[in-house]
Amino acid sequence: MSSQLQGFKQSCTAARKWRALRGLPQNQLQHRRNQLLPNGRVQVGFCTTKSVTLSNIKELKELVGEDAVLTDPEEIASYNVDWLGQYKGNSKVVIRPKTTEHVSQVLAFCNRERIGVVPQGGNTGLVGGSVSLGENEIVLSLSRMDEILSFDDVSGVLVCEAGCVLEKLNDYVKTRGFVMPLDLGSSGTCMIGGNVASNAGGIRFMRYGSLHTNVLGLETVLPDGTVLDLLSSLRKDNTGYDIKQLFIGSEGTLGVITKVALATPASSSSHNVAVLGLKNYDTVALCIARAREYMGEILSACEYWDEKSMELVSENLDIKEPFSQRHPFYLLFETSGSDNEHDVEKMNRFIESICTEPGILDGVMAQDMKQIDELWSIRENITVALKDAKGFTYKYDLSLPKVKAMNETTFAVQEAIQRSYKYPEAKVLQFGHVFDGNLHLNVWNPCYSLELKELIEDTAYTYVAKNRGSISAEHGIGQLKISKLGYSKPEGAIDLMGGIKQLFDPNKIMNPFKVLPPANSR
Amino acid sequence: MSSQLQGFKQSCTAARKWRALRGLPQNQLQHRRNQLLPNGRVQVGFCTTKSVTLSNIKELKELVGEDAVLTDPEEIASYNVDWLGQYKGNSKVVIRPKTTEHVSQVLAFCNRERIGVVPQGGNTGLVGGSVSLGENEIVLSLSRMDEILSFDDVSGVLVCEAGCVLEKLNDYVKTRGFVMPLDLGSSGTCMIGGNVASNAGGIRFMRYGSLHTNVLGLETVLPDGTVLDLLSSLRKDNTGYDIKQLFIGSEGTLGVITKVALATPASSSSHNVAVLGLKNYDTVALCIARAREYMGEILSACEYWDEKSMELVSENLDIKEPFSQRHPFYLLFETSGSDNEHDVEKMNRFIESICTEPGILDGVMAQDMKQIDELWSIRENITVALKDAKGFTYKYDLSLPKVKAMNETTFAVQEAIQRSYKYPEAKVLQFGHVFDGNLHLNVWNPCYSLELKELIEDTAYTYVAKNRGSISAEHGIGQLKISKLGYSKPEGAIDLMGGIKQLFDPNKIMNPFKVLPPANSR
Ligand SMILES: Cc1cc2nc3c(=O)[nH]c(=O)nc-3n(C[C@H](O)[C@H](O)[C@H](O)COP(=O)(O)OP(=O)(O)OC[C@H]3O[C@@H](n4cnc5c(N)ncnc54)[C@H](O)[C@@H]3O)c2cc1C
Ligand SMILES: Cc1cc2nc3c(=O)[nH]c(=O)nc-3n(C[C@H](O)[C@H](O)[C@H](O)COP(=O)(O)OP(=O)(O)OC[C@H]3O[C@@H](n4cnc5c(N)ncnc54)[C@H](O)[C@@H]3O)c2cc1C
The missing domain is CATH 3.30.70.2740 (Alpha-Beta Plaits)
Structure with a gap:
C-alpha cells in the first residue's frame, strides 16, 4: 500500500507552516495556471470594467494616503496568488485602507471610474475568490482594519473590524471566558470579514451553528460608497428583510464588509477527544447516533478521515498515528462541557456502548491537552499535507x-x-x-x-x-x-441572484466574474 | 397593591383556551378598530390592487376546486380577525389550497389580475400581518397543506408542508428522539410556514439559535406563480447568495412558503426548572453570568417576569404562585441534558453559588414534570391573561x-x-x-x-x-x-428592502401594505 502512495512523499514542511504563507515560486504558478486555463475558468475577455491608469493611482493615493496604496510588484506578489497556489492574479494595485471612510471613498471612486475591486482578507479561500481574474481589478485588502471595537462580557457580543485574524479574536475572547463560534484550519491567517464573506463552516459548526445565526450585525460599504450600518449587537431583530444575510456568503460580490458583530458562546472548561478506528463505513452512522445519545449536549465536534488520509499525513508530516495498525476509517469525537468528571463519565459510557460492535476495531481517548492536540492535528493536517504533496x-x-x-x-x-x-x-x-x-x-x-x-x-x-x-x-x-x-441551484434561484447583484452593484465592479455565471452577473 | 390591579380582574378563561381561538364578537372588534384607526395604520386609500369580482371567484374555483374557496361570511369570519382581536380584515374570499401547484395557480392568477394576497398560517401573529387591510385582498390559508413529508432519524432533518401546526411537529419528532428547535406559547395553533415567515423566536432560541440557522431549505411560490425549489436538507450549502434567508421574516410580502426543511436537534432526557425570586433587577445579570458558568451547555431557557406580571397571572388564572410572598422579579432557568444526576448536581451548584447573594430572596426547584409545567405556565400565561383582561x-x-x-x-x-x-x-x-x-x-x-x-x-x-x-x-x-x-433600520436598508420587494413582487400583490413603508412598497 505504502509503495502505491509514493507520489505523496516528499520532504514536507512542518505542520501549519502555511499559516504564514505568502506567495509561491512564479514558475510553479505559471505552470499550474497554464494547466488550468483550458477549462475556461478565466473570463477576462468579457470584462466590462476598466484598467487602472497611472492617473487613477495618483487619485487613489490622494484619497487614502500614499502608504495605503501598494504598486511595487514584489510587494503585491503575495496578494496576487491564492493559498493553494492555483490562481494567480495580475492586479497592479493593492489598497490597504485603515478606515471605513477610506473604503467608502475607494469604492465610490472605482464605481465612478468602473474599476473592478477584489476584496481580500487572509487570502486563504480555496476557490480563487480573493485574487483578481484580469489585470484591471484592484485588490482591496482589509488587513489593516484589525481593531477589536468592543466586547460585552455579559452577553458575549464581540464587535470588531473585518481585518481581524480569526485566531487572534479567539485568543481575545478566550481570556474572557468565551470562544469564537467558528474555528478553521486556516485560523492563523484568515480574517473575520473573509469568514463572513465566505460563510465559513469549520469544526465548531455542529455545536454552534452557522454564521447566519452567529453574525448579529455587519457594517458594509456598498459599491457606490454608501456605508450601510447594520452593525447591530442584538440577538433578535425582526424589523423587515434581514439584508445582512445576503452578505454572508456573498464572496465580495455585493460590497465590502468592514465591521462585524458576533455572538460568542461561553467557553467550556472541559474538553475530551476520542478517536475510533473503524472496519467499515456503515459503522460511522451507528457511532454518530450513539454519540448523540450518550454525549448529547457536550458533543462539540465529529470528524472523520479514511485510511489513505491517515497514510498521507503519517508518512509526510511529523505526526503520530493513533493506533499501531491502520484501519479503513477513523472517527474523531470531541466533547466540551463545564464539568470534566461528568464529561468523562459520559464519554466512557459512549465508548462502552459501542466497543463490542464488530465494526469498531480500536479506540483511544486523549489523556491531556497534548494528546488532544495530537489527535486533532491528524485531521487538521490532511489539507496541509495534500497541498505540500x-x-x-x-x-x-x-x-x-x-x-x-x-x-x-x-x-x-x-x-x-x-x-x-x-x-x-x-x-x-x-x-x-x-x-x-x-x-x-x-x-x-x-x-x-x-x-x-x-x-x-x-x-x-x-x-x-x-x-x-x-x-x-x-x-x-x-x-x-x-x-x-x-x-446545486435551480435556474430561478440563479436568476434571483442576478437580480440581487444588479440591485446592489449595478456597475458590476465588485469581484467581477466571481460566484455568478456571466449571464447573471452582467 | 392588589386593589390597584382590579382592572385586570375578570372571570378569566382557562389557560391556553386561546389555543383554539377563532373570532371575537364583532362589536368588540369594531370598537377596537375604530379606536385604532385614527393612528394611521390602515392605508387602504393607497391600494394598487383590484377588488375580487364574482367572475374572479368563479375562475378561482375552476383552478383549485369549489371546496378550496370559501366565501360564506360566517365561514371566513375567523380568517378576518387576528388573535389579539385588534385587527379586522374584510376579505371576501379565503382560499385553502391543498398543493403547491394550486398555490402556484392562485398566485399566477392573482398576479395577472392584480389581486392582493394575504398568506395566513395559524393567524397567531401579533402585528396584524395575517389579516387583510382592505376589502380587496384574498386570504390564502395554508391550513390544508399539513403533511409531514419526511424525517431522517440519523440527521434529524424534518421536511413538511407549511401548514403543519408547530405542536404537532414537536409531538412527531419527540417520539423519534428529537425536538423542534423552536417553541412558542402559540404552538398549538401557529404553523411552521407562519413561524418561518415571521422568523419566530420563542423560548428555545437561546439554546438552538434562530431559524436563520435551523431552516435548511424552503419551497416557495413567487408572486408570478414560479415554484422556487430551495428545499435542501443540507446543513451546509455555500453556492451563492442564500435566497431562502430573505423569506425568513418576510411576513408574506415576497411569496408563499409551501414547504420547509428543518434541522431538529436531539431531545434531552433530563429537564430541570428552577425559579428564583429577586429583590432587584441588578441581580438578574449576576444570575445569568453564574448560570452560564455552572450550567453551561445544559442551560436551555432563561426567562423573567416582574411582580405585576405575577399578580396578573395569579389573580386572573388558576395558576399557583411559586412563593408564599411576592417579589419584585422572577427568574426561570431551565436545563436540558442527557444525564439527570449530572444536571441536578450542576443546578444545585449554581443555586449554592448564588443563594447567599443579598439580591436573592427565594428559590424553588421543580421536583417532577408536573411542577415543571406549573412553573412554566406562569411565564407562558402572561400574554394570555393580558389578552383576557x-x-x-x-x-x-x-x-x-x-x-x-x-x-x-x-x-x-x-x-x-x-x-x-x-x-x-x-x-x-x-x-x-x-x-x-x-x-x-x-x-x-x-x-x-x-x-x-x-x-x-x-x-x-x-x-x-x-x-x-x-x-x-x-x-x-x-x-x-x-x-x-x-x-431600528437605517434608510439605506429600508431602500434595499424596497428594491428586494420590487425584484420579487413587481406588481405588489403579496400582503400589500405590510412590513414596508408605502414609499418603498410601491
Ligand atoms: C488550511 C485551510 C483550512 C480551511 N478550513 C476551512 C474549513 O474548515 N471551513 C471553511 O469553511 N473553510 C475553510 N478554509 C477556507 C478559508 O479559510 C475560509 O473560506 C476563510 O473563511 C477565508 O477567509 P479569508 O480571510 O482568508 O478570506 P479570503 O480568502 O481573503 O476571501 C474569501 C472570499 O471573501 C471575499 N472577502 C474577503 N474579505 C472580505 C470583506 N471584508 N468584504 C467582502 N468580501 C470579502 C473575497 O473577495 C473572497 O471572495 C480553509 C482554508 C485553508 C487554507
Ligand atoms: C400566546 C402567543 C404567544 C406567542 N409567543 C411568541 C414567541 O414567544 N415568540 C415569537 O416569535 N412569536 C410569538 N407569538 C407570535 C406568533 O405566534 C408567531 O409569530 C408565529 O410564528 C406566527 O405563526 P402563524 O402560523 O400563526 O402565522 P400567521 O399569524 O398566520 O402569519 C404571520 C405572518 O406570516 C405570514 N405568513 C404566514 N404563513 C405564511 C406562509 N406559508 N408563507 C408566507 N407568509 C406566511 C402572514 O402573512 C403574516 O404576515 C406568540 C403569539 C401568541 C398568540
Missing part, C-alpha cells in the same frame, strides 16, 4: 443530505477512475465534517489532467445533484465552480 | 443589546406615564426572554387612548433607538409597526 490534487467540498451518501460518492469516483484504466496512480481520499454531511473529497494524481478533472466532476457532481447535495458545502463558488452552479 | 393592553416586543437596558426602558416608560398624571390606573409590566435581550413591555390601561400610545412609543422607541435596540425582536412589523421602522 508533489503532483496535483483535485479538491471537492461536497455536502450530502445523508451520512451514507458521503462514502457512496467517494466510492463512485474511485470506481469511475479505475474503470477508465488511465490513472493507475490516482488516489481518492475522503475526510470531513461528517456530522454536517460535509465531505472533503480529494483526488491526487501525479500530474494535472483536464480529462481526469472532468471524469471526477461528472461522476461526483451528478451523484450530488441526484441526491440533492451541494457542490460547495463551505468553500463557496469563487471562480472555481461558477460553471457548476447549476448542479 | 378587560381594558386595553399596549404590547411591545423590544430587543436591547444589554440586559440592563431592558429594565431601564421599562422604568423610563413608567416614569413618563406617571409624570403625565393622566393615567393613574395604567400598569407597566415587563417579562421576556432575558438571555436574548428580548423585553416584552406591556402597558395596560382601562381604555384605549391614542395619546397614551404615543407617550409610550415616544419614550420606549427613542430609548431603543438610542441604545441601538430593535422595535421588534421577534413579532415582526406587519401593519402595526411600519411607521416606526426608522427607529
